Amino acid sequence: MSRAVAAPERNDASVAAQQAAVRGLDAMAVERAAVENAEAGGIGGLLRRIDWSKAGLVVGLLLFAAASIVLYHLLAELTWTDVENAIARVKWHEVAMAAGATALSYLALVGYDLLALRHIRAKVPLRAVAFTSFVSHAFTYTLGFGVLTGGAVRWRMYQGYGLKPAQILAVGMLCAVTFWLGITGVAGLGLVLEPSMLAPLDGLDARLNLAIGAVIVGAILAWVVASAIKPRTVTISDWTMPLPGAGAALGSVLVGLLDTTAAACALWLILPDGPDPGFASFLVVFAIATVLGVVSHVPGGVGVFEATMIVALPLVPQADLVGSLLLFRLVYYAVPFGLASALLGAYEVRHRRETVGRIAGTLGSLARPLVPRAAGVAVFLGGVVLLLSGATPAEHDRIRVLRSFVPLPFVETSHFAASVIGLVLLVVAYGLVRRMTNAWRLAILLLSAGALFSVLKGLDFEEAIVCTVVVCLLLVSRREFYRQADLFAVRPSFEWILAVIVAIGASIWLGFFVWRNVEYQNVLWWDFGYHHDAPRFMRATLGVFVAALGIAAYILLHRSQPAADPAAPDEVARILPLVAASPRSEANLALLGDKRFVLAPDGRGFVMYGVQGRSWISMGDPVADDGEVDDLVWQFKELVDRHGGMPVFYQVTTQHLPAYLDAGFSLAKLGEEAWVPLTRFTLEGGEGRRLRQAKAKAERSGASFAMVPAAEVGTIIDELEEVSNLWLTQKGNKEKGFSLGFWSRAYMLRYDQAVIRHEGRIVAFANIWRGADRREYTVDLMRYRPDGPAGMMDLLFIGLLSQAKSEGFAWFNLGMAPLSGLATHRLASLWSRIGAFLYRRGDRFYNFEGLRAFKDKFKPEWRPKYLAFPGGLALPQILMDVTGLIASSPRRALSEEIS
Template sequence: MAEVVGSLDRAVARDDGPKVPAAAIPTAERPKTGLLRRIDWSKAGLLVGLAIFTIAAAALYQIFSGITWSEVNNALSRIAWGQVALAFLATALSYSALIGYDLLALRHVGARQVPLPIIAFTSFISHAFTYTLGFGVLTGGAVRWRIYQSHGVKPSLILAVGALTTLTFWLGIATVAAICLLFQPSVLAPLDGLAPGLNLAIGLAVLGGVAIWVIVSALRPRTIRVGEHAMPLPGPGATLGAILVGLLDTVAAAGALWLIMPAGPDAGFMSFLAVFAVATVLGVISHVPGGVGVFETTLILAQPQIPAADMLVSLILFRLVYYVIPFAIACLMFGGYEIRQRRQSVGRIARTIHEIARPIIPRAASIAVFIGGVILLFSSATPEEHYRIAILRGVIPLPFVEVSQLAGSISGLVLLVISYGLVRRMANAQRIAVLLLVAGAVFALFKGLDIEEAIICSIVAGLLVLYKDEFYRQADLFSVRPSFEWILACVVAIGATIWLGFFAYANVDYQHKLWWDFAYNADAPRFLRATLAMAVVAIGIAAYILMHPSRAAFDPATPEELETLVPLISDSTRSDAHLALLGDKRFLLSASGKGFTMYGVQGRSWIAMGDPVAPEDEVDAMVWRFKELVDRNGGTPVFYQVTTGHLPAYLDAGFSLAKLGEEAWVDLNKFTLEGSEGRRLRQARAKAERSGASFEIVPATEVEAILPELQAVSDAWLDEKGNKEKGFSLGFWSPDYIRRYDQAVIRQDGRIVAFANIWRGADRQEYTVDLMRYLPQGPAGMMDLLFIGLLAQAKSEGFAWFNLGMAPLSGLPRHRLASLWSRVGSFVYKRGDRFYNFEGLRAYKDKFKPDWRPKYLAFPGGLALPQILMDVTGLIASSPRRALPEEAS
């Protein structure tokens, strides 16, 4: 047993009512003067308890110091686990009997409105707290105050209940101890050194005192005053009820320990009950929480015939059965009660904690799953506990044990692999992890009753299920390559598992026959087979990843899907909307269906081409819509060549911006070939015309007739430049694509030597060209003639602007405090002429006196920019092959 619920050391009264129970001894009887008045008796009690505990601890040390670990293991092996189960039942009976103390006290003070289930609930929690933690006023008393007050019991009556519970407990336990002394007066002789007759006299004296109290309280009920409140003391009915409750409680608690005690010579249960009752009383008097040390010392000294190792194991198990487990259950019950009482507050706090934890859940889950995998691997590499295998032998057939060992190690390996997918919030990684963790928990039990591993795997699986909404991305598990650090961690974990296994079985004589040794205690052979299975699975996963590379992009839209976009493209004022018709992109429609975002996928980068093609009031929403799509698929969202018109939308969506260059826009209202401003352009046109070149527009309806000539020019241009077709952000040769548009052509002697397909934006806002090709041996000045003719044609058609296209890397700041990207881009712009004529292209377009407008790359920020630029380059280079698979083959 343990110390009781409350302490009746002193009473404290204030004007606003008492806060703790008053002393059982009236204040008038206490000494008023002298040294005794100056002593703080509560602290003196603590000092006495500390002294008793120190003495008991010293005695226990002397008793147990000679015990070896092997003796403890042997004692543990002699425990009958069926008896332990019966001890749990006896514990339940003891705590059920304790309800009587609270029931008697509540009925005695008139608090009959509290229902019996609430009394039982409160009694169990308060006694479990007090028995384990001690300090009954602060533990069990606080529990009573919290629960009984919510059921209408006044604070003064709750204080009275605590005091009466303490008093009735003492009446009960003292009577039980006295009865035991009457029947077994010689049992305590080894403990107190008194003659049996004297022990008998002590028992009679205690029983006599109780009998006198019963008679006196029956003749004249007694009360005790606590501040301004009068508390009736127990009468004959309450006293007899307390004796009965104490008897039931003590017998059941003693039975719990009795059942765990080792078999051997003893003096019978009544003798043990007497020792147990006295040990309980001494433990309570010591004021040590749970009577730890004092209780054990009393039992050991009173029963010297029981070996010390057996006694130690039995007492530890009793502490676990009677104290620790009920305390854990009480904590859960009280926590559930408090949550139920504060549902709204707890719900609000839980939601707040959930929102705070959401950003770290994927990474925390990934680490937890990785650790779970390591635990399963390490478990497969280490020997099982022999006593657990002994239990398994009679329950689980050997084939299940062998298969569980193999399956557990494979599950651990796969958990290492898929844990990286949890960082990426992948739904399939979450589902597979939950399945493997649950399976791992089962395998851990089947292969060696590894309860600890099963609990860990179950907890991690439960957390993954609880936060399953955080794993929503539908990307392929192997579409994202893990980082080098993660691969290294997996290799280290696998290597450590193999090393641990060979270290654990260093003394095993490795022979070929070990592979075929199947037995419950054949740990080393199971390790070898598990290691082989793990290696085979690891090689298989690696081979699958190598043979199943992530798709560079989704399949482009079908021709039928493209045709549905034609009306939206025709209605757009942006000429680059026509890039959608190249056939190398996918599309995300707006919620209204009036706009779209065109994109391609390269590696992990989902790259949208330009701003969304949509009405102005829908662009912001489409930026978010595209980012959500990419997020669900575990990619990196990128917008390539966005304009300044919607930069706030990208910034609000969390993107960073990197300047790509500037685009040349010619104001056609200011463009002219007349006067001094147009003199240089007139001269360039005249020079080209003198060489036999001429400019004309071929309508789309007539392009089919000149298609072979156009293809010959295109092929010659590609051969001369040594280039392959590029796409995505610019056009490439595709007959279906070329047929859609009017073509501006340059002829020499009737032969086409240059051409460009024409894009026109809606509302006559923008006029531009896309695919431009020319014969390397064409006449001088033919490209000047082409652009001059296009500008004149656009102006004659009433367009406002002519878009000459972008000059890459131009206009980037060169300041020493500029971003690293700007400084690198500026350096390449100045020094990269051997790769691309950056400055020459800018100078050529400058002669048309354009307005320069910046274009940007919108990306998530951080260190991802180099990889994103590589992905953009790869997408541009590979787009024609995706759109024209037959030609590519």
Template structure:
């Protein structure tokens, strides 16, 4: 509730967004990543033109086990070095209580998942959040650990690349088209930059702060340790591939380390999961002299298996075993709080497992059948062909459904469980592929274990997919098609291939499966682009509105009157004595003020239920303008808080115009009354008779400085709303020049005003006069408190150690006159000697605060237009 001197602080937020602010950078990144993968795939396709799948398969089957064992040892050394990342990061963020065993297991699982699927904050961060949570590692600390691990990795990668460039630059020089001297200088420059970083960190410890979240950068000693750990990790990973290379590849280890580092950098920057295709193309171009041999290609395939597939498989089994033990322990302890620690990891893990199962089914559909000679003896050809085609379609759909699992959708859980079961069956009937079936069943088992975590409503294909999910699906389908084209390139294309059905017609099955997968992707993408999710019903039924009116009438909270504006939805308490009034903007669910709780209504329960309701629909809940008295409830519910400003409450028992205290207001009143001005309160039942005159005042007020109607947190011109309350009017020469509606709560002896407007040519100080007369009238009627509304951004701490939000808001308060007269509002209300009571915003995600504030501002500015449109639709 605000006065005529107020204009909401969010009015101009987002009003002048530049072109760069309107760009969806996540989708730009996805397009760049897909372009990088496509280019790498085309390079690989041309480079591998002379190599057949049979040659690669023969080389893999006959590969010496001793060299595979050496690659396995190097891989183990690399993952062992990775533990150092987490050890250093945990100590920097102050989480020293985590045991070494837990750190080692968590590091292995998180890095194995991140290396294979990419999106480190989502995948590796989710694993760390799950496994470190029992040791009281907070979400902010987990985020800091993820970033510090990434920093250590890049530092070690830069160090080893710089050293090797300085020692042996010839190989990279040939690859990038520079001379050896330039590459050597580049290596020395990298080492110099690292030395400078060490020198700076030795002089001063640096902390990167984003509001209350902090990322402490390591000192010189810790930085040096992180560099050595990173070097050990990269060197061991490079050796794992180096020992697999054929003997005819004449490349020194330092030169190969530089090529390997360059391939990792390009793979990471491409954002392609696991650097698939991009990493391999760089390695082939860097070390192959002319056309690569089948042995070299086999080395890359085996490296993928040894360094990526085997560790992520072991990590998945370890995590599933950990979850099963944890849940059995929880069942024995019967502790819901302990159970809550084990649940958050299930959705992202299930999404990854389901996506992996779909990828296995899809890629397997491109490979030649290995057991076809056995299958043909007892499975008819139509069953083999149908199973192969359907398994590929199932795999493609699983890629898409995985995104819904990450968002905890119940419909995605049901569909994924059905598809994984079908995928297991079809894997067996198409060629006795028990490995594929086991992967599908393992993913299905994980879904069954975590079935309680998939509770959100909504269609599995509804809503806009994220850029990362689109990228993952596109890369998976493209990689499958690329593998098939590379394997069957020796078979001349003919239209008859589409219609040939035989046990050994693998190329025909690949063509049909690829067409089916592409069709599925196109249909789903078209559906998601064209299909708009039906918005949640906004119109409140007459019976619900009667229930709202009854609760508002019995409430002692003055803010409950805002429920009658007509621009809100309602979540009712189980007892029917309270509600949360809210609306939705984007994915932000904004509750206006504290829940209205009467009688048997539980405010705490309403807060939790609103949070659950938003969460079920993938929304982010916030409570806007909550009082200080209820802050413990929001803190217990996991909300963060920032101060928005202060409410001005006038103590009517102490209010007076007598004596020295009331001298200025007394003089203002006398001066205005000498201008032939009168004050009157129009009863609610008679307000409709004054609508034409009041509308002229309102329109004139809106025209000044191009004002627009605001809503949600304050009233706007709505005749239904105005006719519910008395209206205080000021006349000048029998013409209404100002008015304000009067809100009363006799049960709590509080009153307020909401819609307060005047014409531009009204007598000077007419608004001061209106407020003074209202205060005197309410005091005469026996009211004890009068609320003048909030002064935005006022009363925030000015100490140099205050939060960044407080300091930034303080600057706006003092110097933001062009946007809004923040300080003027405070001065106006201060005339009436109010008691200032703080108001807060309770929000859930710190990094989402800017978007939350923009959504609230948009909700307030668009509220009146939405109410009019809704009324027109309802009337029609």
């Protein structure tokens, strides 16, 4: 074939050579290259391009696919019930003897490691060899891929006893070689002794199977003789390993015989009674099935081993054989693997106490945030289990036992109570997600009661175990539930409410489905008996429904916000010195009477805040020295976290942004604040011409500016109130608070007032805030009469700016222009683009652009202000809560004042 392929290519090469000669090229070189290409394109080239390292996996995949098809056809008429019945017929003492045979098999496997270690002249204590052999073989047999599983275990264990990497690699390879010598030797001997047993499997004549067995045994004997004459080695690059000699080869066959015999015995002991092929014949089939399973590279030879056994043992009933094979998987593979995993874990913990402790601490810290959610889900599932259990019938055998020592009223009450507890657990689970202490206590109480009632209502130990396990989870995670909030005062999320409805609906549907053949009668409600499950379900369903309505009504009507009420007068008195000493004029917002306070431990700073819904909103940065701001941010966040709220800092400055970022907050720009540098403010010259003209125009209309000290405000308070009321009426506004002042006589009497008079009456006023270090001067509440003269507000601010400059202040704060200065770039945040759109298009709601234009007349510096919030999708709700708090603060303050 290669010649047939090469011939035309060689002709093409001659043509190419002639053309190359014409062009002055070396024709021989071209033809030589063409010939080489032709040879490379033949079968030899194709074979060289095949990646033979993957051939084993391909063969294994084909074997597994063939075994799967065979099993599918063989077991087409088999049902799981048949298998369950077959497993139930196996006696426990037979399983115990199979476990003993398994132990003998794994003990025999130690011989492979001993032979390998002896061959490389390495000394390792026998107990260490036994431990390593058991763990490595358990991992290899169950998981497959011995180089990665059992080899890794040997590498980990033997390096602790001084073996070098080359020696450990040699041990692994020698164990593989001796294993194959042993298992093939057993298979060959079996074919020689019982050649007819494989006829159902390979379809070959017994004499041919005998010949195959003789060839395998002969090959092993030839290897033994050749090894005795001349030792063999394997060389890989610079590394050389001697192959097992005659003694090691014979020893491996002996070890393989002991291992395979014990393993086959483990399955043989749990086979059903019936046609007996004889243990020797069964051993042959078992050995061949094991070889095919190992060749398949499938972990544990799953599927391949079973298909081989089923095909080779046609006389054994399929259901019984499948049940025995499943039990064999459990006894020979699953149990040793679980024990090996536990032993390896204990070994690592013992030898790496410090590392394990450090890793455990790291994993614990990483998993800690997930604990409340996991606990909530576990408690929710516990509630679902109790609800579903109450909807299904109890097992009659258990009820027969129960009625002998539990009176019927206890059974009925326990069933009803367990179902109601299941419902309450669905609600309590949400409190656990929110880390509430009350939810933690209630969950432990209810789960403990649910476990007891599960036993009393029908010996439902499964439900009791579930409840107990969840209680243990809650007990070990006690520190994660620390929030002192009212469980039923917190509104669950829509998703959680939906999950509760689905759980209740599923339990009711299941109950009606189970009892669909029971004809409804009114008398069923009052039908009590040990075996009367349908009436119990009806009563429990009614109880769950009533309890659900009661909880829903309580949550809707009960609004407990202990931290939302304003601070008491004595708290306000404690922060008065701090407000007076603060360089920030907005600290005076603490005196509105609508806020609560978080005091620094040393009493030298505070956070003022209000609560609206779940949002705990701090007004501005903490009022404190720069060095204490970070601690107060964390202190406020911890307080909010304990109560299950969302911490928010409203209108914070750029000065302390790192504190909020370090505390995990996200930032959203709210707008920009206008700061007028008073050193540059003037009414003189060309710069002050426009302001000077505005002032002169207002004064020509009869308006005048004046300052009224706080001590004299009482004489004009009635007039100020009249102006305030007219302003509110004309604007159609209601008083707002929290971030700005509102009318309150007590509040207004604290401050100097700037007033504009016209024809002997006050037509405009503003109360004045001063920073403690003469850095900041500003106003808070400003009101004017609708019928006042034109230019009165210009006159008011010109007079204030002149007054502030004359008092030696550095800056005049004109306040914030909301939504101004937000980015409009297409890659900006969604909030920024929405805010910028509202700034440009929202004049019908608020004069955004007009307000900024008015303040721009005084040539201010614009400084951004931000909202610091937890991030995620909470921003819309937080903005609504801030708006609600600003609108409701005056009512809260006045109600507190009245009380």
